[in-house]
Amino acid sequence: MRYSRLAETYEKIESTTKRLEMTDYLVELLKETPKEIIDKVVYLTQGKIYPDFVGLEIGVAEKLAIKAIARAAGKREKEIEEDLKTSGDIGETAQKFMAKKAQATLFQQPLTVEKVYQTLEKMAKTVGAGSMDMKLSLLAGLLTAATSKEAKYLIRTVTGNLRLGIADMTVLDALAIAYGGGKESRCYIERAYNISSDLGKVAKILVEKGLEGIKRFEVSIGKPIRPMLAERLSTPEEILEKLGGKCIAEYKYDGERIQTHKDGEKITLFSRRLENISDQYPDAIQLIRQSVKAQTAILEAECVAIDPDTGEMLPFQELMHRRRKYGIAKAMEEYPIALYFFDLLYLNGKDLTLQPYPVRRRNLEAVIQQTERIRIAEYIITDNPEELEKFFLKAIEEGCEGLLCKSIAGDSIYQAGARGWQWIKYKRDYKSEMTDTVDLVVVGAFHGRGRRAGTYGALLLAAYDSEEDSFKTVCKCGSGFTDEDLEKLPKKMKKHQILKKHPRVISTIEADVWFEPKQVIEVIGAEITLSPVHTCALNIIREGSGLAIRFPRFTGNYRPDKAAEDATTVKEIIEMYQRQLKKFE
Ligand code: ATP
Secondary structure: OEHHHHHHHHHHHHOOOOHHHHHHHHHHHHHHOOHHHHHHHHHHHOOOOOOHHHOOOOOOOHHHHHHHHHHHHOOOHHHHHHHHHHHOOHHHHHHHHHHHOHHHHOOOOOOEHHHHHHHHHHHHHOOOOOHHHHHHHHHHHHHHHOOHHHHHHHHHHHOOOOOOOOOHHHHHHHHHHHHOOOHHHHHHHHHHHHOOOOHHHHHHHHHHHHHHHHHOOOOOOOOOOOOOEEEEOOOHHHHHHHOOOOEEEEEEOOOEEEEEEEEOOEEEEEOOOOOEOHHHOHHHHHHHHHHEOOOEEEEEEEEEEEOOOOOOEOOHHHHHHHOOOOOHHHHHHHOOEEEEEEEEEEEOOEEOOOOOHHHHHHHHHHHEOOOOOEEEOOEEEEOOHHHHHHHHHHHHHOOOOEEEEEOOOOOOOOOOOOEEEEEEEEEOOOOOOOOOOEEEEEEEEEEOOHHHOOOEEEEEEEEEEOOOOEEEEEEEEOEOOOHHHHHHHHHHHHOOEEOOOOOOEEOOOOOOEEEOOOOEEEEEOOEEEEEOOOOOOOOOOOOOOEEEEEOOEEEEEEOOOOOHHHOOEHHHHHHHHHHHHHHOO
């Protein structure tokens, strides 16, 4: 097939803004395309040579393109640069200069799609020393054989500027019309795309095996599945009603979504945008290898940064330190992660995407051996709005964004690539910052593990209730302590240690060690939130809830100058909470 046929179609598509006309032009082109190269034509019309998840780009910078045009046109680079300044479009500049050379081109063999594709593929795969020269000569060779119109589109393609405005959905429409027997077949073709993210492959199966082949299309390892997404509602009542009165509510972890493909020992990780991010997370790969007991599997998880000392979840921003190409080993140590799995889409050769969620989750629980850093998403199954609200507050307090409430009905399949009502997120409308530090009383402690064995993992802290003359818990704090602090803490606290909870301490949490309320420390948190477990301000703002400090951190200041009764009071915490809310009214 001649490349000029593609260039003509591109020109027509560019001349319209109407989606229906674009689709028609595409249908004509696809109908004329030989079976063997339909995938290549589909990739090329999207300005690519592979689906995105392969991560191979043709990668020609503007500078190199200018050199190639100059070489093919027999002009100086300066001239090309000057022209580009006025045209602003490197494709047009290429067209203009190659038109001047038209004479010579007349005697050339016409450029074929196969030849263009092969050459672009070679360019994409050329790496290392001398690769620039190689790319230059390949591109100049193509331009020399091209007509001026072809040159325009070739240059736009290699520089990543072929923006025809053809969305994936338009290609699906065109395929349905050209080979599926009409638009009605679109849903099958779309599903095949949603579970493979590979338009070229879908086109090829459709052309070679017909609609029947597409209907039999299954999930395969190595091809990322387009993610299922959630709608949003703002009250537990609405959520339960929408989900048929009962649902599974899971923590909505605040990290990065990762789709894991396991094929024996080979593990590939894809981001939410379906890029291959395996290189960023060698630690995740190692953890998955140890914990996922399946030969082949596709699983979904949220990857969250954790405090290496306490295992507590850290805010999303901390995970962003892991977004890097270099220094990965160091980042892995400084910002360790945990994975919270929430779906299983494929298991030992079987596509599970059409199974209801309870079935997928059962299989997920059977396949994952949970460890401290590989977990299954925390959940409850409930039909009670109050229980849902309590679970929501607990999720927030522990560092999550809120809840994901999911359908457990018979039709709760995995809707790849769709945002639907099977999943409903429940988040807060506001997020606020805590600007002041607070002085809190140490009333209990929890034993540390791992690096913290022999000392405390976290302290249970309380505010002073001056009306009742008691101490009400407001957070568990394990962050901000230096190694030296940790070493000294058990000794420092020894003199205050008592055998059971002090009568003036009001707590629903069971600490491992209890203290007499004496030691005051300074703490800063991210914000104050409603809490289903802490007793500070219990039932004051809302029935059944107290207040808690989210992401608390020891500032390094012990306050020996303060008595426990001089600590921040419950009343002050309530005022801080209300001030925060005011900002968002
Ligand atoms: P958001 O900003 O809310 O994350 P989004 O468009 O990326 O928006 P949503 O559909 O709103 O995605 O929410 C689903 C996202 O929540 C998933 O992409 C995933 O990254 C994350 N997530 C965290 N915990 C879970 C869970 N238990 N189940 C499903 N998704 C979860």
